[in-house]
Amino acid sequence: MALASLAASLPIAAAAARFRFGVRFRGMASASAAGAATGAPARVGVVQMTSVGDVNANYATCSRLTKEAAASGVKFLCFPEVFSFIGSKDGESVKLAEPLDGPIMQRYCSLAKESGMWLSLGGFQEKGPDDSHQYNTHVLIDDSGKVRSSYRKIHLFDVDVPGNMVYKESRFTTAGDTIVAVDSPFGRLGLTVCYDLRFPELYQILRFKHEAQVLLVPSAFTKVTGEAHWEILLRARAIETQCYVIAAAQAGKHNEKRESYGDSIIIDPWGTVIAQLPDRLSTGFAVADLDLSKVEAVRTRMPIAEHRKFDSDWKSLTHQ
Template identity: 40%
Template sequence: MKIAALQLCAGPRRDENLARARALIAEAAAAGAELVALPEYFCLMGWRDQDKLDIAEPPGEGPIQAMLAEAARSHGLWLVGGSLPLREGLPAAPGEPPRRARNTTLVHGPDGQRVARYDKVHLFRFDDGERRHDEAATLEPGDAPVAFTATDRRGRAWRVGLSICYDLRFPEHFRALMQPAPCDLLLVPAAFTVPTGRAHWELLLRARAVENQCYVLAPAQAGRHENGRSTWGHSLAVDPWGEVLGQLGAEGEGLLLAELSAERIAEVRRQLPALDHRRLG
């Protein structure tokens, strides 16, 4: 199964971001991708953290979700919508945006129907004296990992586990995704900061692949955004032995293609049956 990670440098205007994402999805489809994954917040990198609340959509409504459904249907592929802000419940007051939202991955199947939803469980906080980020100021966490099954055009089923960015630092999240059956592919859409990305991005992605003996695909935000923030980029594809299959650069848009091989997964798990040797969950 051919898969694709899309790298973006999103800005503060939603509709422009959706148009760029839509163009890259079409490019991936033309290259033969059957599953395409967008990065975290592909739809907006606002001037302020609170800007995401202004475009937060109720489940099943709004232009962001409509674009994802239409793109999946028109290209006949599995589309993993990186992440977007979804709101739950009532707004803070009539006509006002919600005080907090969920950072959510939505997956649409080749018929355009939504097949999975994952709300980011681990909310990022970072302060090195110069840069400070605190997702909990605008977001509320999810409470469970989510996996779904994608069937390729030859009829093979692939189990796919979902995560978002900071989840990458919590190996127990990915261990939970390996139950009751192991995943074939783990997805990590992200908008990693430059200091944390430089130190840990590739290291952690390869570790998650090795630990779980499956493929990892990580589509990322990349470069200097209009709001002044910089993200690490380097969208990555890793195989079950931890070998890097492909990587994009630190700046701007891009398309990374990789191929899933059931034989490679089986080979790694047969030679070193670590998943069968677990004793602590």
């Protein structure tokens, strides 16, 4: 199946869909989305892992899982946020940050090519606008080893987690300003990262303005917030957008200071969990076959796109 060109880049205003924070949209012209992938079900995998402060050790884990997934017939493998490095000291990741054509990402491009597999690499430490900041970037690589698209995390995690610790992602990370959706052999993909999950308007825009069929949510949720909200938020995003959701998660203790919730999961457009690892600590991957005819069936039987009375920024409602 031929892929349409991925080069188009449109501001949201041009598509009459201004995101209220001034965020732009980058992706295919929307007319191409419906035809992105309507053939046989595609086998995808969602990874769960415990990244550490060693780039080579993390790559070894990712490489092993990619090769195992390829042997299982997986054509698209999704890794969690900060898959390549989680440090124990403030500022470590900024010092390691590289451009997308740097040696770390090129190593993963070679892995995708060698495995004949698309990779979703969520939460890469991309070199930022200055020496004190990085971008938290979700990178999509195709099976030829080419970076097809990237998304810089928009919503940064500046939170005082009850009973846990204070997180200030913006101290070392610059927020992105572009919403990204892209066609692939696995459907039209909406790219997000972790804390974005708590902002449903982003997912509404991806679905209703830019026709996403599959939402990617690579994450490193804290144990406290994950136990309370992880699965219910993911299922809500699937149900309200009628999209598949693939959420790769970091799991367990990375170091003395940081622990992630785990629970990598794939959810169908009806909100049903269709793939999940057996526990929240194991390193491995779960597999599911994405059938885009199910997306269309759910949307046809419950045509919420036709019934919506306002757009995602609520501007068409009357305020009193």
